[in-house]
Amino acid sequence: MRKLLLGLLMVCLWACGSPQAAATPTPVARSGPIAISDVWIRATAFGEPASTPGEHNSLEPGWSSAVYLQIDNSGDTPDQLLRASTDIARLVELHQSINQNGTGQMRYVEGIEIPAHSQLTLRSGGFHLMLVDLKRDLHRGETVQITLEFAQAGTISVPAEVR
Amino acid sequence: MSLRLFARSTLVLVLLCSLLAACGQPHEFHGTLLEPPDPASDFTLTDHRGQPFTLSEQRGKVQILFFGFTTCPDFCPTTLSDLAAVMRELGDDAKHVQVVMISVDPERDTTERLARYVESFDPSFVGLRPTEQELESVLKAYAASASKYDTDSSAGYLVEHSTYLYVIDQVGRWRQIFSYGTPIADIASDLREWVRIGAS
Numbered sequence: 001m002r003k004l005l006l007g008l009l010m011v012c013l014w015a016c017g018s019p020q021a022a023a024t025p026t027p028v029a030r031s032g033p034i035a036i037s038d039v040w041i042r043a044t045a046f047g048e049p050a051s052t053p054g055e056h057n058s059l060e061p062g063w064s065s066a067v068y069l070q071i072d073n074s075g076d077t078p079d080q081l082l083r084a085s086t087d088i089a090r091l092v093e094l095h096q097s098i099n100q101n102g103t104g105q106m107r108y109v110e111g112i113e114i115p116a117h118s119q120l121t122l123r124s125g126g127f128h129l130m131l132v133d134l135k136r137d138l139h140r141g142e143t144v145q146i147t148l149e150f151a152q153a154g155t156i157s158v159p160a161e162v163r
Numbered sequence: 164m165s166l167r168l169f170a171r172s173t174l175v176l177v178l179l180c181s182l183l184a185a186c187g188q189p190h191e192f193h194g195t196l197l198e199p200p201d202p203a204s205d206f207t208l209t210d211h212r213g214q215p216f217t218l219s220e221q222r223g224k225v226q227i228l229f230f231g232f233t234t235c236p237d238f239c240p241t242t243l244s245d246l247a248a249v250m251r252e253l254g255d256d257a258k259h260v261q262v263v264m265i266s267v268d269p270e271r272d273t274t275e276r277l278a279r280y281v282e283s284f285d286p287s288f289v290g291l292r293p294t295e296q297e298l299e300s301v302l303k304a305y306a307a308s309a310s311k312y313d314t315d316s317s318a319g320y321l322v323e324h325s326t327y328l329y330v331i332d333q334v335g336r337w338r339q340i341f342s343y344g345t346p347i348a349d350i351a352s353d354l355r356e357w358v359r360i361g362a363s
Binding site: 064097102 | 241279282314316323326342343
């Protein structure tokens with residue numbers, strides 16, 4: 001019993017003392033000082049189900065989804081995300097969602113700046129990449145390739161997990 | 164007192180205390196409460212199956228109203244997918260809860276399109292397509308807003324709109340508002356309480 005109590009005490013002390021692990025996901029791609037991590041796309045099921053499993057249905061224009069990701073710039077100069085593209089949508093646009101006094105608005109932006117030695121997360125309610133006119137439904141668990149174009153770091157192709 | 168006996172009695176005491184605390188404490192709501200609750204303004208709109216949907220005929224289920232549109236790529240799918248997660252978390256209680264999205268873009272959101280959209284998140288979700296005039300009066304009744312604006316986006320015009328969730332209880336009273344981004348667990352916990360209150 002004493003041993004058990006001592007053990008519990010040690011576990012508690014260890015839990016208190018251990019530093020909080022910093023949330024730095026492993027980069028999936030990098031170019032120079034720019035590293036990309038945690039890339040994901042929201043799953044959709046807007047079309048009729050594909051007739052054969054594994055086959056993809058096609059969607060009429062007008063359906064969209066969004067890509068979220070984290071960008072780390074470890075360099076001494078700022079960089080800018082200028083454009084993005086993918087096979088699964090007619091085009092990709094850079095957008096920013098703003099929720100002010102309970103009203104949500106989405107703005108089209110020309111570029112997204114990543115200051116030197118900083119980290120920027122594209123997340124719901126903030127910056128994101130809008131997939132305009134999805135060509136097909138996106139299913140949870142599949143991986144889709146997205147190409148990002150930076151002013152300094154150039155083109156970076158990253159796998160995005162559909163969630 | 165032996166150490167073992169001491170440990171056991173401490174454990175029993177701790178369990179008793181937490182049990183008492185759980186029984187005596189009222190539920191702490193996460194969303195903003197409307198005190199006193201207002202009778203929810205009634206409306207009849209066409210649903211995603213082309214059938215009339217009257218709010219006051221939905222008594223017995225907690226209604227979660229949300230204004231959105233199917234071309235919206237960020238706020239709306241995030242909210243609806245959070246609500247789908249809330250429904251999963253509610254388990255058996257989910258059958259006493261109904262999620263309703265009122266389209267703020269009736270021009271592009273046809274009933275067929277609404278059906279595909281809302282059902283892609285959860286087959287139980289309801290989508291409503293008001294006429295422009297109906298939309299205006301529902302927005303007014305819930306102190307919400309929606310307005311079209313042009314952007315450089317090739318997705319065409321977009322609609323800025325209220326991002327709150329409006330909670331109507333089982334007897335048709337407007338009880339609560341959730342802000343955008345309220346954690347799934349908090350929404351589920353409050354809804355479970357509304358279901359419990361409605362059943363008692």
